[in-house]
Amino acid sequence: MNIVARLAWRNLWRHRRRTWLTVGAMVFSNTLLVFMISMQFGMYDLMIDNTLKVFTGHMQVQAPGYKDDQKMRQTVPDIVPLAGRLRAEFPTEKIAARGWAFALASSEERSYGVGIFGVEPEYEPQVSSIPGLIAEGRYLQQSDAPEIVIGAVLARNLRVGIGDELTLLGSGRDGSFAAAVATVVGIFESGVPDVDRSFAQMPIVAFQDVFFMEGAGHQVVISAPTLEEAERILPDIDAALPSDEGLVMHDWDALQPGLKQAIKADMSSAFFMYGILVVLVAFSVLNTQLMSVLERTHEFGIVMSLGLKPGQLGRLVMLETAMLGLIGFVLGAIGGVIVTSYFSANGLSIPGMEEMAANFNLPPRIYFQATPWTMAIGPFVVFVFTLLAAVYPALRLHKLHPVEAMRVN
Amino acid sequence: MTAVRCVDLCKTYRQGDEDIKALDHVSIDIEEAGFVCLSAPSGGGKTTLLNAIGGLDMPDSGEVWVADRRIDQMSKGELAELRLSSIGFVFQAYNLIPVLTARENIEFVMQVQGVPAKQRAEQSLAILEEVGLSGLEDRRPAEMSGGQQQRVAVARAIVSRPALVLADEPTANLDSKTSDELMTLFTELNRHHNTTFVIATHDQRVMRYAKRLVRMLDGRIVDDIAQDAA
Numbered sequence: 001m002n003i004v005a006r007l008a009w010r011n012l013w014r015h016r017r018r019t020w021l022t023v024g025a026m027v028f029s030n031t032l033l034v035f036m037i038s039m040q041f042g043m044y045d046l047m048i049d050n051t052l053k054v055f056t057g058h059m060q061v062q063a064p065g066y067k068d069d070q071k072m073r074q075t076v077p078d079i080v081p082l083a084g085r086l087r088a089e090f091p092t093e094k095i096a097a098r099g100w101a102f103a104l105a106s107s108e109e110r111s112y113g114v115g116i117f118g119v120e121p122e123y124e125p126q127v128s129s130i131p132g133l134i135a136e137g138r139y140l141q142q143s144d145a146p147e148i149v150i151g152a153v154l155a156r157n158l159r160v161g162i163g164d165e166l167t168l169l170g171s172g173r174d175g176s177f178a179a180a181v182a183t184v185v186g187i188f189e190s191g192v193p194d195v196d197r198s199f200a201q202m203p204i205v206a207f208q209d210v211f212f213m214e215g216a217g218h219q220v221v222i223s224a225p226t227l228e229e230a231e232r233i234l235p236d237i238d239a240a241l242p243s244d245e246g247l248v249m250h251d252w253d254a255l256q257p258g259l260k261q262a263i264k265a266d267m268s269s270a271f272f273m274y275g276i277l278v279v280l281v282a283f284s285v286l287n288t289q290l291m292s293v294l295e296r297t298h299e300f301g302i303v304m305s306l307g308l309k310p311g312q313l314g315r316l317v318m319l320e321t322a323m324l325g326l327i328g329f330v331l332g333a334i335g336g337v338i339v340t341s342y343f344s345a346n347g348l349s350i351p352g353m354e355e356m357a358a359n360f361n362l363p364p365r366i367y368f369q370a371t372p373w374t375m376a377i378g379p380f381v382v383f384v385f386t387l388l389a390a391v392y393p394a395l396r397l398h399k400l401h402p403v404e405a406m407r408v409n
Numbered sequence: 410m411t412a413v414r415c416v417d418l419c420k421t422y423r424q425g426d427e428d429i430k431a432l433d434h435v436s437i438d439i440e441e442a443g444f445v446c447l448s449a450p451s452g453g454g455k456t457t458l459l460n461a462i463g464g465l466d467m468p469d470s471g472e473v474w475v476a477d478r479r480i481d482q483m484s485k486g487e488l489a490e491l492r493l494s495s496i497g498f499v500f501q502a503y504n505l506i507p508v509l510t511a512r513e514n515i516e517f518v519m520q521v522q523g524v525p526a527k528q529r530a531e532q533s534l535a536i537l538e539e540v541g542l543s544g545l546e547d548r549r550p551a552e553m554s555g556g557q558q559q560r561v562a563v564a565r566a567i568v569s570r571p572a573l574v575l576a577d578e579p580t581a582n583l584d585s586k587t588s589d590e591l592m593t594l595f596t597e598l599n600r601h602h603n604t605t606f607v608i609a610t611h612d613q614r615v616m617r618y619a620k621r622l623v624r625m626l627d628g629r630i631v632d633d634i635a636q637d638a639a
Contacts, residue, residue, distance in 0.1 A: 003509070003513050004520060006509070006513065007513075010508035010509070014508060302500070302504040303517075305463065306492065306518050307491075307493025307496075307518065307521065307522075308489065309485070312521065402465045403466045406500075
């Protein structure tokens, strides 16, 4: 270590308590930032995962234009065989075919409009949490059985229970009149009133028969093990689609645009709070370095008389601050990594969360996102602001006059 | 050849409501290898003159020349360069950097000068031996006596062999024995290396070593005499 670096290092420890207090503030804020950012991004992952698990999946294959204007005739042909082929080609992904139609569902006493999904009973539980939310009865079992599962609110409104029959009236794919009778075999309770009020599911083959789909459907839903895997596999699945039918792939962002906006809004407010924390730390460093410079005014006068330029003294102060910041960075990052690694492996459960998650058939714990980015960005920003905080004390040295400085005791 | 030339220097300080004339039309030439003592009672202007010669303080009017370069018109950076390369300072209060050892205090200036590490080490150990501090190179200022600290300060001032050494009351905090040793060292450097010394003092013992004695009073030179050095 050269003498200037040695001088900077030793200057740091002239007032050990003050230095440790400043380092302590930096370590605390760095650890907190790593903890908060890792938890925040873990929560986003959970939020995305939970939202997509309910129904949407990580991506969907659809007919062009279907996403923005859901018309019956915009279909994916031979959807069940297509889903089967994709399942064979991408065995690690969860894939299921769906059709969708609007119908008037009538019981003996009442009628309500309802969105009916034709689903593959065997594979739908892999891409949606709704089959796991059956509160009464059972989920669908056979692809061609005239069965239906409905939401709890709809069941209440229609005044039907397990074993009752519903009459479905709607329009077929070709615009013809569609009608069927289906037996209620299950009632699900998602906890989301809109879903429980307006959705129903029936086996896809039965659905295709009722609505004259001729083997077609509207969505092939794909769920990957992770978001990253979903992003990675999307082009491969896209390439595996029949090229002559003009089918399109939509990722989760396109399917749930509000989700990303909600995350962005949350991120903005969170980063505003982090900004306040960083500025507070920067002021603490500014205070330390300014005091350090002021109490060494006489000494600075001496070294200026020896031939040091103000710029060289400024660099010395910046070097001291960089060392201070580096200690805070390293210790804070280590603290953050330890805490984050623990919660990344074991997850964090907020009181009441496990019970709520069980109700929604969702994972009960937040698993922190432990990536180099989440663990380094906070301490790095603190380090940069620490350096910025030293600019003012360093610039003050440019105004220093050797004789006047040496008069200061 | 002239090492220092001051022409009609004036400097006024404001102290409360009063203007103090620290330099009042001072002119002086100091030859190379000169050994000059500036003697004055407190407030007589000797430190102000020393600071003006060293480029630490600017006169209100007049000219200051060091090694044939006019310094009163130089920028801060040029003055710093000049001090680094050509002028050594010794202060009354030693003014060593407390967190550095004796050797590091000496090497610090050389590092700023860009002297390579190996040469720095050799020169610093040699100069410490020259000032009689061999074996104390790893001590910090707080672990040394006043005399030892002043020797380190002198070593720091002369290690780069500056042409001019300016000393402000260098013996004020030293006992008579140490003062004599220090002045002997100055004299030797003056003789062997032709270093020009300008020493501000009111210590009669120090004045005995000077080849030239300049007396000041109220910012003016009142007496300028050559003498046989001790």
